Amino acid sequence: xxxxxxxxxxxxxxxxxxxxxxxxxxxxxxxxxxxxxxxxxxxxxxxxxxxxxxxxxxxxxxxxxxxxxxxxxxxxxxxxxxxxxxxxxxxxxxxxxxxxxxxxxxxxxxxxxxxxxxxxxxxxxxxxxxxxxxxxxxxxxxxxxxxxxxxxxxxxxxxxxxxxxxxxxxxxxxxxxxxxxxxxxxxxxxxxxxxxxxxxxxxxxxxxxxxxxxxxxxxxxxxxxxxxxxxxxxxxxxxxxxxxxxxxxxxxxxxxxxxxxxxxxxxxxxxxxxxxxxxxxxxxxxxxxxxxxxxxxxxxxxxxxxxxxxxxxxxxxxxxxxxxxxxxxxxxxxxxxxxxxxxxxxxxxxxxxxxxxxxxxxxxxxxxxxxxxxxxxxxxxxxxxxxxxxxxxxxxxxxxxxxxxxxxxxxxxxxxxxxxxxxxxxxxxxxxxxxxxxxxxxxxxxxxxxxxxxxxxxxxxxxxxxxxxxxxxxxxxxxxxxxxxxxxxxxxxxxxxxxxxxxxxxxxxxxxxxxxxxxxxxxxxxxxxxxxxxxxxxxxxxxxxxxxxxxxxxxxxxxxxxxxxxxxxxxxxxxxxxxxxxxxxxxxxxxxxxxxxxxxxxxxxxxxxxxxxxxxxxxxxxxxxxxxxxxxxxxxxxxxxxxxxxxxxxxxxxxxxxxxxxxxxxxxxxxxxxxxxxxx
Numbered sequence: 001x002x003x004x005x006x007x008x009x010x011x012x013x014x015x016x017x018x019x020x021x022x023x024x025x026x027x028x029x030x031x032x033x034x035x036x037x038x039x040x041x042x043x044x045x046x047x048x049x050x051x052x053x054x055x056x057x058x059x060x061x062x063x064x065x066x067x068x069x070x071x072x073x074x075x076x077x078x079x080x081x082x083x084x085x086x087x088x089x090x091x092x093x094x095x096x097x098x099x100x101x102x103x104x105x106x107x108x109x110x111x112x113x114x115x116x117x118x119x120x121x122x123x124x125x126x127x128x129x130x131x132x133x134x135x136x137x138x139x140x141x142x143x144x145x146x147x148x149x150x151x152x153x154x155x156x157x158x159x160x161x162x163x164x165x166x167x168x169x170x171x172x173x174x175x176x177x178x179x180x181x182x183x184x185x186x187x188x189x190x191x192x193x194x195x196x197x198x199x200x201x202x203x204x205x206x207x208x209x210x211x212x213x214x215x216x217x218x219x220x221x222x223x224x225x226x227x228x229x230x231x232x233x234x235x236x237x238x239x240x241x242x243x244x245x246x247x248x249x250x251x252x253x254x255x256x257x258x259x260x261x262x263x264x265x266x267x268x269x270x271x272x273x274x275x276x277x278x279x280x281x282x283x284x285x286x287x288x289x290x291x292x293x294x295x296x297x298x299x300x301x302x303x304x305x306x307x308x309x310x311x312x313x314x315x316x317x318x319x320x321x322x323x324x325x326x327x328x329x330x331x332x333x334x335x336x337x338x339x340x341x342x343x344x345x346x347x348x349x350x351x352x353x354x355x356x357x358x359x360x361x362x363x364x365x366x367x368x369x370x371x372x373x374x375x376x377x378x379x380x381x382x383x384x385x386x387x388x389x390x391x392x393x394x395x396x397x398x399x400x401x402x403x404x405x406x407x408x409x410x411x412x413x414x415x416x417x418x419x420x421x422x423x424x425x426x427x428x429x430x431x432x433x434x435x436x437x438x439x440x441x442x443x444x445x446x447x448x449x450x451x452x453x454x455x456x457x458x459x460x461x462x463x464x465x466x467x468x469x470x471x472x473x474x475x476x477x478x479x480x481x482x483x484x485x486x487x488x489x490x491x492x493x494x495x496x497x498x499x500x501x502x503x504x505x506x507x508x509x510x511x512x513x514x515x516x517x518x519x520x521x522x523x524x525x526x527x528x529x530x531x532x533x534x535x536x537x538x539x540x541x542x543x544x545x546x547x548x549x550x551x552x553x554x555x556x557x558x559x560x561x562x563x564x565x566x567x568x569x570x571x572x573x574x575x576x577x578x579x580x581x582x583x584x585x586x587x588x589x590x591x592x593x594x595x596x597x598x599x600x601x602x603x604x605x606x607x608x609x610x611x612x613x614x615x616x617x618x619x620x621x622x623x624x625x626x627x628x629x630x631x632x633x634x635x636x637x638x639x640x641x642x643x644x645x646x647x648x649x650x651x652x653x654x655x656x657x658x659x660x661x662x663x664x665x666x667x668x669x670x671x672x673x674x675x676x677x678x679x680x
Contacts, residue, residue: 469484
């Protein structure tokens with residue numbers, strides 16, 4: 001079969017479409033020039049390798065020779081991996097939001113040759129259904145309109161271009177104000193009303209982890225000693241760890257749950273979700289251990305630790321490249337069916353296990369003959385504790401534990417023989433940086449061999465990124481086949497700056513600590529030089545020397561990951577407490593300027609701006625820097641505690657709000673001092 005141009009690309013998602021009869025281009029000067037020269041509209045199709053509905057639309061439409069014929073005759077067809085080009089995805093995702101009141105993938109947008117959108121949506125079925133027009137009919141209708149109703153096309157394009165530009169504009173009528181603790185408490189109280197207190201998470205189905213919002217509740221709950229805020233976070237994390245969104249046998253979290261109970265996931269596993277959930281479980285565990293406000297029971301802590309260990313093992317087994325970098329995602333589908341790799345029928349498991357193993361296994365995971373998923377299969381979830389199962393069956397706890405471990409071992413052997421979901425082996429700088437931060441925190445929460453494993457993986461990934469993702473002081477956004485590609489985005493620089501500070505926490509020498517701090521400052525200087533909006537609020541998503549696009553997007557809202565603006569501000573605050581005064585003061589001034597303008601805009605929208613509210617919380621509390629003989633325990637009491645450069649003094653200097661303590665020795669005294677600073 002003849003392959004199209006996408007066979008020359010490195011993106012696994014683009015290569016999934018190399019056998020399509022569609023005359024696909026990647027986003028390129030060649031494609032855009034041809035559209036202008038031939039005066040043809042552009043059909044822009046955006047997706048990613050683990051996207052189930054992207055696969056559906058590909059099978060239904062892009063593999064159909066008749067549909068491809070219409071596309072090839074009437075359009076310049078461009079396929080984009082949203083993870084390689086999040087800038088383009090952000091711009092044109094607004095079209096789907098405007099036309100359908102919702103976005104997502106696959107994203108399908110029709111553009112004029114000068115890149116203005118005139119129609120768009122997400123998934124289009126091959127024929128009219130779901131209240132959506134059939135894709136072939138839509139193609140023919142829009143092609144006819146482009147040829148014979150140019151005035152209408154121009155009108156739509158102008159309207160949409162103007163409208164999506166307005167979506168980027170923030171209100172200018174809010175009175176400038178710096179954040180206060182009382183205002184943050186008000187935001188947290190507004191946010192906690194959206195929490196499902198029975199099953200955890202926010203709202204109803206589908207449910208996403210939304211860790212940024214959960215950690216805002218946790219941190220304000222710690223600061224003001226509000227148990228209800230902390231409990232909302234703990235319940236949410238516990239329900240996710242027990243639910244089907246977590247792979248109970250193989251480790252790792254799926255992207256979201258299709259129900260309110262976290263029982264049945266959308267099975268794709270994304271690197272960023274696992275990074276953020278690792279970090280969240282570690283923070284909750286460590287704060288609960290070392291501060292006086294207790295919201296995590298011993299059983300819950302044991303659950304978080306086990307879930308963390310299983311996730312770290314999953315990452316090292318399935319997501320780690322030979323160079324020590326992390327792949328992007330595992331697909332939801334295998335053999336053309338969503339979740340087939342992960343689910344179990346009652347009969348299949350019973351045939352494999354002995355009587356005792358099956359009795360314990362099915363009760364622990366709630367397995368039934370009718371199942372809770374398609375084809376009478378079961379998504380596993382922790383339905384009963386081992387203690388309860390042992391009591392019910394009349395076994396000792398040791399017998400039940402041995403039976404469950406044996407059952408899982410046998411079934412994992414069987415699962416390993418199944419057709420595996422597709423792996424997106426693309427390496428993304430920003431997502432790897434998030435994972436480095438997650439592993440640093442996880443290592444602090446764990447002990448012994450698992451701590452060393454986490455920190456070794458973090459060190460390996462950070463070193464590999466420095467080697468492969470940077471070039472003359474700038475970052476690439478992807479590393480594929482060992483080579484960097486695409487100019488770095490705001491998230492790449494902000495998350496790398498944060499990862500560098502986290503690596504300083506586990507540095508082995510004063511020289512290593514200093515190097516990590518300098519690298520963090522280096523990435524922040526690039527942000528201030530290349531991404532700053534001199535006339536507005538926050539930072540652009542693309543650099544000043546980036547390819548010129550329809551518009552220059554910003555990311556103040558959290559999406560599946562924290563906004564780059566918020567993380568950049570957090571790093572600036574920490575560096576301003578660490579660096580020498582002549583380097584620190586410009587950062588301090590920049591943060592105050594941004595907070596003054598941002599906080600009035602975000603305080604009443606806590607869900608969408610949760611990480612910016614975390615930044616505002618850090619601004620109010622002030623980062624704390626420990627300099628001197630390192631203490632792993634003290635450094636991980638709270639996420640606002642950082643490692644500073646070494647001091648010649650004996651003991652540890654605690655620097656906070658631009659003043660430093662006398663040297664303090666002993667972990668207990670250091671942690672007692674930190675408690676006084678972190679809790680009102």
